[in-house]
Amino acid sequence: MVVDRSSMRGLALTASLANSIRKLGYEFEWIKDASDFDKADKLLFPGVGAFGQATNSLKASGLGEHLLRYIASGRPYFGICIGLQVLFASSTESEGATGLNVIPFPITKFKTSEPNGQRKSVPHMGWNRSWRAWKPEAQDAQLMREEDDYYFVHSYAAILPPNMDESNPVADFTYTLARYGSEAFISSVKRGNVFGTQFHPEKSGPAGLDLLRRWLEASPESLSAPPTAHTPPLRLSDPSSTPRSGTGLTSRIVACLDVRSNDSGDLVVTKGDQYDVREKDSDRGVRNLGKPVELARRYYKDGADEVCFLNITSFRSSALLDQPMLEVVRAAAETVFVPLTIGGGIKDTVDPDGTARSALEVAGAYFRSGADKVSIGSEAVIAVEEMLEREKRGEPALTGKTGIETISKGYGSQAVVVSIDPRRVYVDTSSPDWIESVPEAHRPCLVIGDKSTTRTASEEKGKAWWYQCTISGGRAVKDIDVIQLAQGVERLGAGEVLLNSIDRDGTGKGFDLDLINLVRGAVGIPVVASSGAGSADDFVEVFRETGVEAALAAGIFHRGEVGLDEVKISVEKAGQAVRRCDLEV
Numbered sequence: 001m002v003v004d005r006s007s008m009r010g011l012a013l014t015a016s017l018a019n020s021i022r023k024l025g026y027e028f029e030w031i032k033d034a035s036d037f038d039k040a041d042k043l044l045f046p047g048v049g050a051f052g053q054a055t056n057s058l059k060a061s062g063l064g065e066h067l068l069r070y071i072a073s074g075r076p077y078f079g080i081c082i083g084l085q086v087l088f089a090s091s092t093e094s095e096g097a098t099g100l101n102v103i104p105f106p107i108t109k110f111k112t113s114e115p116n117g118q119r120k121s122v123p124h125m126g127w128n129r130s131w132r133a134w135k136p137e138a139q140d141a142q143l144m145r146e147e148d149d150y151y152f153v154h155s156y157a158a159i160l161p162p163n164m165d166e167s168n169p170v171a172d173f174t175y176t177l178a179r180y181g182s183e184a185f186i187s188s189v190k191r192g193n194v195f196g197t198q199f200h201p202e203k204s205g206p207a208g209l210d211l212l213r214r215w216l217e218a219s220p221e222s223l224s225a226p227p228t229a230h231t232p233p234l235r236l237s238d239p240s241s242t243p244r245s246g247t248g249l250t251s252r253i254v255a256c257l258d259v260r261s262n263d264s265g266d267l268v269v270t271k272g273d274q275y276d277v278r279e280k281d282s283d284r285g286v287r288n289l290g291k292p293v294e295l296a297r298r299y300y301k302d303g304a305d306e307v308c309f310l311n312i313t314s315f316r317s318s319a320l321l322d323q324p325m326l327e328v329v330r331a332a333a334e335t336v337f338v339p340l341t342i343g344g345g346i347k348d349t350v351d352p353d354g355t356a357r358s359a360l361e362v363a364g365a366y367f368r369s370g371a372d373k374v375s376i377g378s379e380a381v382i383a384v385e386e387m388l389e390r391e392k393r394g395e396p397a398l399t400g401k402t403g404i405e406t407i408s409k410g411y412g413s414q415a416v417v418v419s420i421d422p423r424r425v426y427v428d429t430s431s432p433d434w435i436e437s438v439p440e441a442h443r444p445c446l447v448i449g450d451k452s453t454t455r456t457a458s459e460e461k462g463k464a465w466w467y468q469c470t471i472s473g474g475r476a477v478k479d480i481d482v483i484q485l486a487q488g489v490e491r492l493g494a495g496e497v498l499l500n501s502i503d504r505d506g507t508g509k510g511f512d513l514d515l516i517n518l519v520r521g522a523v524g525i526p527v528v529a530s531s532g533a534g535s536a537d538d539f540v541e542v543f544r545e546t547g548v549e550a551a552l553a554a555g556i557f558h559r560g561e562v563g564l565d566e567v568k569i570s571v572e573k574a575g576q577a578v579r580r581c582d583l584e585v
């Protein structure tokens with residue numbers, strides 16, 4: 001396995017790939033210097049991040065040349081995500097950077113809106129399907145399966161023109177396509193010994209592990225076999241070539257585990273209602289709903305599309321050296337092969353010995369333990385508040401120093417989630433000029449109860465409210481609203497918003513559709529709806545009414561009231577695509 005060790009981003013997902021290979025019973029070694037290429041029987045190049053960073057460091061270290069020589073030797077190569085993209089000629093992500101040009105075709109960015117004007121979230125993040133192999137190869141070397149969903153996370157891809165024909169250089173390769181909205185792009189490509197996937201098999205659950213297994217098991221000869229069949233070029237405008245409606249992505253279902261130490265000092269999964277996690281009885285102990293790693297494993301087996309850990313006591317104990325959540329993530333990543341997010345305490349900290357640790361270092365420790373994304377809460381609110389202050393003073397908005405900026409620069413924006421904890425602020429509507437009591441800056445997120453779209457709308461008649469952001473798990477409020485925050489973190493470089501609602505948390509009343517529609521309409525990055533799920537129908541409703549990319553629940557899953565499969569069946573019956581998987585692996 002070769003890793004671009006000079007690129008931090010390259011390291012981010014390698015822990016997961018290493019775990020997948022070990023899980024499949026194979027041994028591997030990291031390429032440390034050029035001489036290691038000679039020892040390799042097969043070579044995997046994993047990674048995420050920027051094209052230029054990867055190609056430049058391959059060139060600067062001289063490893064690029066050795067990589068090309070390795071490929072020319074006919075031994076099998078498997079590039080994942082950026083390991084696929086470096087095979088191409090160039091990328092609009094990094095002007096002037098040149099790839100290895102094994103496939104003389106450019107990588108370009110997804111459009112953020114459709115021809116009909118509809119918004120399209122970028123990055124393309126989630127589970128999508130590969131389909132219609134062009135020039136399928138001999139059966140023994142056929143790696144891809146059309147019926148499987150795989151996990152993608154990227155903003156750039158080998159996007160094919162709609163009038164693709166045999167003169168396109170890509171036509172010399174065997175490839176599968178995936179569709180994101182109206183754009184079709186290469187999801188896997190193969191010619192002879194060279195194979196690559198835009199998606200992450202190591203994060204694609206049983207289907208991804210199966211693909212890795214097929215590649216690892218196949219003999220080098222069968223992997224290098226030339227194509228034996230030839231089919232005409234795929235006409236992308238052919239409606240029968242589109243297996244799934246909508247964007248192509250499935251609606252993601254996320255299981256969330258709020259983790260903290262109980263009064264005996266053990267780490268437990270807990271769950272509050274409206275952020276109070278203590279039992280209602282007289283001793284007020286921390287509610288204990290299970291062990292974090294065991295529950296994460298269970299949700300993976302039950303078909304969760306992602307698992308999210310939130311360290312909800314982080315604002316009290318923040319020393320990195322002493323961070324038990326690192327071990328939780330490490331242990332979970334050994335057996336959970338879907339994306340893992342970790343939140344809580346992702347900020348600049350100081351170790352007990354006085355060593356300062358930047359948010360980037362804290363995040364790096366989690367990525368090396370096996371996390372795929374970090375979720376930033378309180379620090380994001382403070383960063384946006386300061387950014388707005390700077391703008392008011394006429395200073396540049398971005399400093400490049402906030403955790404969001406440094407982590408998204410180092411690991412890619414797709415690795416940075418911002419967790420928002422808004423609270424409704426009700427306003428007195430009894431006087432005719434009540435609107436004056438709402439600060440002008442916050443009026444864009446004002447909801448008039450009579451127009452509320454939530455299921456509890458009848459309770460809201462005559463009311464009005466806006467959404468104020470909180471920090472420290474709802475313990476303090478800030479003079480910044482949910483739209484200001486969501487748009488601010490997008491400018492700083494966040495790749496996804498995890499949208500909680502303190503009013504709905506743990507209530508089972510359904511998601512706050514007003515809130516979700518406001519935020520989703522305000523940003524171009526994916527939004528995960530959270531808080532309030534009480535039934536499988538709540539998921540159906542939130543996907544149908546808001547078009548949100550993902551929905552998360554905690555309490556109903558922990559208490560066993562609703563199963564992940566039950567949610568997926570309901571969402572699918574309602575016409576939304578979901579990832580169904582073989583739950584045995």
Ligand code: 1PR
Nearest residue numbers: 256275312344345377378419473505506531532553554555
């Ligand atoms: O501020 O960067 O250290 O991050 C702290 C993180 O911990 C934030 O993401 C914040 O949301 C979370 N947090 C802090 N205190 C609590 C608490 O509960 N006392 N949990 C807390 C937030 C909300 C969701 C919950 C959904 C779904 N929990 O995580 O999972 O509301 O619940 P439901 O399906 O049961 O309704 P920082």
